[in-house]
Amino acid sequence: MKVNKNRTAITLKRVGYRIEGIAKLHMWMSGVGYIHMDAFELKVPDISLDISYDDLNDKIKENLNDAGFGCESIDGAVGSVYDLYEGGFTCYYGEYYVGDITSDDIDAIDIILGGI
Numbered sequence: 001m002k003v004n005k006n007r008t009a010i011t012l013k014r015v016g017y018r019i020e021g022i023a024k025l026h027m028w029m030s031g032v033g034y035i036h037m038d039a040f041e042l043k044v045p046d047i048s049l050d051i052s053y054d055d056l057n058d059k060i061k062e063n064l065n066d067a068g069f070g071c072e073s074i075d076g077a078v079g080s081v082y083d084l085y086e087g088g089f090t091c092y093y094g095e096y097y098v099g100d101i102t103s104d105d106i107d108a109i110d111i112i113l114g115g116i
Helices: 055-062 105-112
Strands: 014-026 032-036 040-043 075-086 090-099
Touching: 014 090, 014 105, 032 040, 032 075, 040 055, 055 075, 075 105
Parallel strands: none
Antiparallel strands: 014 032, 014 040, 014 075, 075 090
8 A cells, every 4th residue: 555645734714604493483382493494504694703702692692493393493502513624624713692691591402402
């Protein structure tokens, strides 16, 4: 077997953020539910790479979704933010909590995630 011992460093350009998470839904007939959202990306030029925490939170709120399930409203979400690089590579950036999320919601979401 031949091995390339002359490897070179690769530089990737950061192009935005990838958002994943679980949304809290207000169901028709007044029930509450939780669902994995369709992940979404926030990319340059639609956002700045040096966006403030508050502005990033606002952008996340604007893009919350119910993965096409259908509900009366999406009341909040919990999830992860990843730096997004060209080619689709990601690196964990942090977690977020937006909207009306209570400790009871966190407990329910932990059960959905298998106690994580």
